[in-house]
Amino acid sequence: MTDKKKTTIILFSGDYDKAMAAFIIANGAATYDHEVTIFSTFWGLNAFRRDHHVPVKKGFLERMFAKMMPRGVDKMGLSNMNFAGMGPKMIKHVMKKHNAMPLLELVEMAQEQGVKLVACTMTMDLLGLQKEELIDGLEYAGVAAYLADAEEGNVNLFI
Amino acid sequence: MTDKKKTTIILFSGDYDKAMAAFIIANGAATYDHEVTIFSTFWGLNAFRRDHHVPVKKGFLERMFAKMMPRGVDKMGLSNMNFAGMGPKMIKHVMKKHNAMPLLELVEMAQEQGVKLVACTMTMDLLGLQKEELIDGLEYAGVAAYLADAEEGNVNLFI
Amino acid sequence: MTDKKKTTIILFSGDYDKAMAAFIIANGAATYDHEVTIFSTFWGLNAFRRDHHVPVKKGFLERMFAKMMPRGVDKMGLSNMNFAGMGPKMIKHVMKKHNAMPLLELVEMAQEQGVKLVACTMTMDLLGLQKEELIDGLEYAGVAAYLADAEEGNVNLFI
Numbered sequence: 001m002t003d004k005k006k007t008t009i010i011l012f013s014g015d016y017d018k019a020m021a022a023f024i025i026a027n028g029a030a031t032y033d034h035e036v037t038i039f040s041t042f043w044g045l046n047a048f049r050r051d052h053h054v055p056v057k058k059g060f061l062e063r064m065f066a067k068m069m070p071r072g073v074d075k076m077g078l079s080n081m082n083f084a085g086m087g088p089k090m091i092k093h094v095m096k097k098h099n100a101m102p103l104l105e106l107v108e109m110a111q112e113q114g115v116k117l118v119a120c121t122m123t124m125d126l127l128g129l130q131k132e133e134l135i136d137g138l139e140y141a142g143v144a145a146y147l148a149d150a151e152e153g154n155v156n157l158f159i
Numbered sequence: 160m161t162d163k164k165k166t167t168i169i170l171f172s173g174d175y176d177k178a179m180a181a182f183i184i185a186n187g188a189a190t191y192d193h194e195v196t197i198f199s200t201f202w203g204l205n206a207f208r209r210d211h212h213v214p215v216k217k218g219f220l221e222r223m224f225a226k227m228m229p230r231g232v233d234k235m236g237l238s239n240m241n242f243a244g245m246g247p248k249m250i251k252h253v254m255k256k257h258n259a260m261p262l263l264e265l266v267e268m269a270q271e272q273g274v275k276l277v278a279c280t281m282t283m284d285l286l287g288l289q290k291e292e293l294i295d296g297l298e299y300a301g302v303a304a305y306l307a308d309a310e311e312g313n314v315n316l317f318i
Numbered sequence: 319m320t321d322k323k324k325t326t327i328i329l330f331s332g333d334y335d336k337a338m339a340a341f342i343i344a345n346g347a348a349t350y351d352h353e354v355t356i357f358s359t360f361w362g363l364n365a366f367r368r369d370h371h372v373p374v375k376k377g378f379l380e381r382m383f384a385k386m387m388p389r390g391v392d393k394m395g396l397s398n399m400n401f402a403g404m405g406p407k408m409i410k411h412v413m414k415k416h417n418a419m420p421l422l423e424l425v426e427m428a429q430e431q432g433v434k435l436v437a438c439t440m441t442m443d444l445l446g447l448q449k450e451e452l453i454d455g456l457e458y459a460g461v462a463a464y465l466a467d468a469e470e471g472n473v474n475l476f477i
Contacts, residue, residue, distance in 0.1 A: 005469050010316070012180055014239055017360055021330055021476075024440070028461035034469070042176055043239045061253050080332055080361045091444075094379050098443050122183075125257050126250075143187035150314045151164050151193070155468045157328070157476040158180075158316040169475070171339055173398055201335055202398045220412050281342075284416050285409075302346035309473045310323050310352070317339075317475040 006153025007034045008146065013159055014043025014070065015079035016088050016103060022159045023106035029155065030113035038110070039146045041120035044159075045129060046070050047107065048119055054133045062128025069127070072135075073103040111137050118145065165312025166193045169305065172318055173202030173229065174238035175247050175262060181318045182265035188314065189272035197269070198305045200279035203318075204288060205229050206266065207278055213292045221287025228286070231294075232262040270296050277304065324471025325352045326464065331477055332361025332388065333397035334406050334421060340477045341424035347473065348431035356428070357464045359438035362477075363447060364388050365425065366437055372451045380446025387445070390453075391421040429455050436463065 007029040011022045022038060029036045040048055051072035058066065070076045078087040095102060101109065111117065118139045124130070131140070139145075150156045166188040170181045181197060188195045199207055210231035217225065229235045237246040254261060260268065270276065277298045283289070290299070298304075309315045325347040329340045340356060347354045358366055369390035376384065388394045396405040413420060419427065429435065436457045442448070449458070468474045 007465075007469075010180075010184075012177065012318075018330065021328075021360060024461055025328075025464075028465055032462065032465055032469075034465075042180060059256075061249060061256075064249070065253075090379060090382070094383075094444055094446075097377075097379075100440070100444060122259070126253055126259060128253075143183055144191065147166075147184075147187055147191055147193075147314070151166075151191075152313070154313055154470070154472055155465070155474050156314050156316065157474065158318050159330075159476050169339075169343075171336065171477075201339060218415075220408060220415075223408070224412075281418070285412055285418060287412075302342055303350065306325075306343075306346055306350055306352075306473070310325075310350075311472070313472060315473050315475065317477050 005034045005155075006149060007155040008037045008039065008150045008153055008157075010146065010158045011038050011040045011044035011047065012042050013079065014046045014076055016073065016076040017078050017080070017091065018159050019044070019047045019073060019076065020103050020106065023103065023110055025157070026110050026115050027106060027113060030110065030115050034155070037116040037118060037146075037149045039118045039120060041123050043069070045119060045123050045127070045134075046076060047073050047103070048117065048134045048138060049129070050133055050135060051075070056130045056132055058128050065127045066129070066133075073107060076103075164193045164314075165308060166314040167196045167198065167305065167309045167312055167316075169317045170197055170199045170203035170206065171201050172238065173205045173235055175232065175235040176237050176239070176250065177318050178203070178206045178232060178235065179262050179265065182262065182269055184316070185269050185274050186265060186272060189269065189274050193314070196275040196277060196305075196308045198277045198279060200282050202228070204278060204282050204286070204293075205235060206232050206262070207276065207293045207297060208288070209292055209294060210234070215289045215291055217287050224286045225288070225292075232266060323352045323473075324467060325473040326355045326357065326468045326471055326475075328464065328476045329356050329358045329362035329365065330360050331397065332364045332394055334391065334394040335396050335398070335409065336477050337362070337365045337391060337394060338421050338424065341421065341428055343475065344428050344433050345424060345431060348428065348433050352473070355434040355436060355464075355467045357436045357438060359441050361387070363437060363441050363445070363452075364394060365391050365421070366435065366452045366456060367447070368451055368453060369393070374448045374450055376446050383445045384447070384451075391425060
């Protein structure tokens, strides 16, 4: 245990806007010298997928999931006003105009700032996602590791 | 007040996958000897409904709600990729294959581990749900009881 | 820092029912003498919009967002069973019948109880929302201000 404040975020959602909120909070907390963990589970794992197909052996259902789920942050939809994919384009356009960081850069910034990015191994198992299909620099753990971090911190969010 | 760590989860969502996440975290925390409360409110109360019709007196709107809302965990849909009900079947299939516990067993495990399951009385009132329609072993309380638990713990999530 | 317990809620969602949950928890916590902050971001800001059009200068995309997003709490939809707008009417009807406070009154009650209502300035920038378009009595801040509140409290929720 350290004296540092801790912030943990469970990223459950696979929505672009919710993932943005998660990474904006995480980067803010890291800037304020918190120890920050993003524990990515269920659809949230899509934010950590590589943006290209990685050839790995899978069963039929796992291949279906892999096909249907977005590959990486730039393929994710919005939780609101998605408009069959138009929404994310509008948001990205408006973000560019206002010099706001797109999600991809928010993830990179989090890694540079030492935010611990954890992929939920139970979800990987269920959805048939393999390490080769996810971005570099992740840790792999389950709910026990999440709880060990969360029980020492105050700012624990489920997004 | 005890020296035990406390974990509280507000289960607001009526989605199968989000309820799964809630009960996985709750069971994990109970295993690590936390005092755990799941406070089920709004659509989250559907997770505590009995899976068969229970004849109780209701007004018209309450009967409509009762008809439209899923009866128990096995009728709940997914927050993502629901595909008109196909999604939950796929998830359950893949869970069986990987020996993961279905939601119904996660709820039973929580009760066996002493997780406190609370039904929000304000929601019951609003949606016209009566105790006879909910599973056994619940406590009944409002937001004040939730806050009394939450203010003593660190891991407080809204799902 | 004070000795008061702190409760902070990030209101991300633009759904009527989720906003209701946020304000019920906030009002409950304020009654129990917590210092309470609702930090409203992304679609959650719609809860703070005035219910009439306010003439301000905007770019094209910002005008589109303003048109498409609900103006104030009474225009917001449900996260579940929205039924093309029927859901909120049913909920409001049933709330009236049970003497439950509608969202608009919950917001006013929060303001009377001294709940700090914060509008996320980054979101205002992105969506092109201006102070004139939002209700009175708000504070304006970013993620740093949120973290300063949250790190001193236990009950920190993301809704």
